Amino acid sequence: MIRVGIIGLGAIGQRLIKDFNNHPEVNIVSICDQIEERIIETAKQLNDILTFTDYTKMLEDTELDLVYVAVPPKYHHQVVSDVMEKGLNVLCEKPLANSTEEAESLFLQAKNKGIINAMNFPLNYSSGSNTFAALINDGYIGKVRRLELKMRFPQWPRSWQQNEWVASREQGGYVLEVGVHFIQQIQKIFGPIHVLNRIIQFPEDPKACERAILAQLETEDGTPLLIDGLSHIAGEEEIAFTAYGSEGTLSLLNWSALEGGKIGEEIVSIEADATLGDTLIGQLVKAIKGEEANIIDFSQGYEAQVVLEQLRK
Structure with a gap:
């Protein structure tokens, strides 16, 4: 044992x-x-x-x-x-x-x-994220034109995260707590990425974490990557990682759901390959x-x- x-x-x-x-x-x-x-x-x-x-x-x-x-x-x-x-x-x-x-x-x-x-x-062991990676590698969207990560949080920290540090600028915030998962996935699937510029907004409390971020990054081959995050807004939580390509679009939604489509077609749900889960x-x-x-x-x-x-x- x-x-x-x-x-x-x-x-x-x-x-x-x-x-x-x-x-x-x-x-x-x-x-x-x-x-x-x-x-x-x-x-x-x-x-x-x-x-x-x-x-x-x-x-x-x-x-x-x-x-x-x-x-x-x-x-x-x-x-x-x-x-x-x-x-x-x-x-x-x-x-x-x-x-x-x-x-x-x-x-x-x-x-x-x-x-x-x-x-x-954990995204590395999810059938949804692994199916996303497999479809990208199989050429589902063709040549990648743009990557986007959208994060929306009506409340941050969420109700189950109420502790002394998740809301702190020192060691919390959704860029750290959520964004880093997708940074790791992007590096794994698309290779190294570099930050070109970013605008980050904080509340008046000097100890509180960010409420908004807009960042422009790129992969080593020059593919643009946009990170767009907002908290304390109306609506429901939404996390969407999307790849736009020469032949289609593919998204990983809220950690596990997939949707995509070819150019000229509608965006539809895509079933994850359960055999890719671990x-x-x-x-x-x-x-x-x-x-x-x-x-x-x-x-x-x-x-x-x-x-x-x-x-x-």
Whole structure:
């Protein structure tokens, strides 16, 4: 059995607990959070679990094969670095760190340690996003003319994200929380991207995150990429990633739905190929067992962080 420890039991950390539990070769043996109420509630879901409020003590007192770090972004660098110093394999929440410099430090440390290092970018295991990538690679839209990422949030943070950091300029905002997923996907499918210019709007509160962004980027071959984000608006949440090409248009909507069409035809729904779906936990297990696996490592996390910080700053 692969022994897993979890550091950080907030809304994001809770999401993977069920996935860890559902894998027959994984056993969560220890959990850690500074808030004891979270520990108590999480422990109810698990059997024979060790609990800690100090992650350094957990690393000292528990035999582990993998540590999942799901603390707020500004703590990623210290916690992940401490995990790697123990020679432990690590899964880190996105973004990799809270600055380009911190992300580069973790990437280089992981490279030097030679351990398994992975990021939680779930789009890489979604049948919807993988079908999008497959259609692009198969030439569904022809030569790519333009990429667009549209993000609309009536409320930010959303109702399930009410904590002390998701709304902060320091380590929150939807460009960081949502945009980085698509930055990573764009780099994976279309190659490196570069920020040309951006307009970002903040509220009067100097500690509050952005409310609007308009950014112009491009791929290495000069294909334009537009990022258009707004929060605190009327209507429903909408996230749309669209590729326009010489032969058609293709969109990934609200994380999983697909629609597209050829030039001269209507835009219609497209069914995702279920065989292209996968699980992060399953791929991590393969990697730890020494098998070929599809994991997004810290080098890719660092590449996404470079673009992310150019947008945020």
